[in-house]
Amino acid sequence: MNVKELDPESSPQAAFGARLRRSREERGWTQDQLGEEMGYSSTHISSVETGRKLPTLRFARRADAAFGSDAFERDYRELRHGVLLEGFPEYVAHEGRAVEIRLYEIGIIPGLLQTPEYARVLADSAVRRGAITPEQAAERVAFLAERQEALDRQRPPLVFVVMDESCIRRPIGGRDVMGAQLERLVEFAARPTTVLQVAPFGIGELRTFNLPVNLLTLPDRSVIGYAEAQTRGHLDRDTASVLPMLTAYHQLQAEALSQADSVAMINQVGKGIP
The missing domain is CATH 1.10.260.40 (lambda repressor-like DNA-binding domains)
Known part of the structure; x- marks a missing residue:
């Protein structure tokens, strides 16, 4: 540089x-x-x-x-921020000013949609595994709340979320925590600047991603991508590699359930939480 x-x-x-x-x-x-x-x-x-x-x-x-x-x-x-992967702080700086956010997640609810209780369960689990300290867990939850404030700024971004069905089927924190989290998803879907879809298990090989994906459209209409490995994140500004990811995201949206059907599935899963 x-x-x-x-x-x-x-x-x-x-x-x-x-x-x-x-x-x-x-x-x-x-x-x-x-x-x-x-x-x-x-x-x-x-x-x-x-x-x-x-x-x-x-x-x-x-x-x-x-x-x-x-x-x-x-x-x-x-x-x-005490606990973030290498590369993630830079991503968050861009996320806070993006005009469009596209997310795909597997296994857990995307961070921007997590309730504090759901986020706390995940952080506490990391503490029990010895991956982070209790202080770092508190920092992680607080930082997530700060990120979520970007969704409520004066001119909020358009947020497109596709979640693998595993995100809503994997029980986190017990009935009360998971039930409240699913309710949060339904509330999120009702916002005028959001689209929430579930990619059901049934789409099989038509699922275009095998790892979580974050795509940001910035005010100048450029698109950047972010992906994480186990120990670090990578921010990609190379148009040659980011645009194919955007195409694959659109293809995934086409195969995923509609927002109405996704909300119906989320509500159904909520009723069946043991």
Whole structure:
């Protein structure tokens, strides 16, 4: 990434890099000098400044020590939100200003549609597995609530959601939690700026995705994609790879149940929760 093209407003990662570069230049240091001060190579410093590499907590703390500040660790925690996959904070920054959001999920209700209780059950499960701390679980649930506020902004985005049938059939948290979650889905479908569809098991091989998919249409009408592996997320801006995903999403919508039939299925599942 060209340093001159780095936009601090484009993502938390870019803002961190811009702060690092600005602080270094104010001291009159070269990247070699800062690297020597922090114990990193100049190449590493350059990669963080230009947004090509995410900073670590260790890196942020060494930057604070070098500049006599606490700003870098604070920025780091905002960037990572304590518990987020690498790549996800950048996605969230774009999600908050997208004009259209398209989601496909397998196995669990998409985050933007989760109730606090449903989200808490998932977070607490991660705590019991030792994957995160109780404090991180609380951060995760609070952060999700902040993301959901984007749906209620003055000019809310159009939100298209296709859920695999497994999302509504997989019991999470018991009768009360799952029942309230299914009710939330029905309420979501009734909004004027949303479309909710269920991709039933019966479509078989016509299901176009085998992994969750997030597609965002930005104010300039460009489309970006986001996908996650087990340990990190990847934001894709390459039109050559994103547009086929958009086509596949439209094909999935064509095979999925209509919104009316999807709501009927959700209501039916809700009545049968043990």
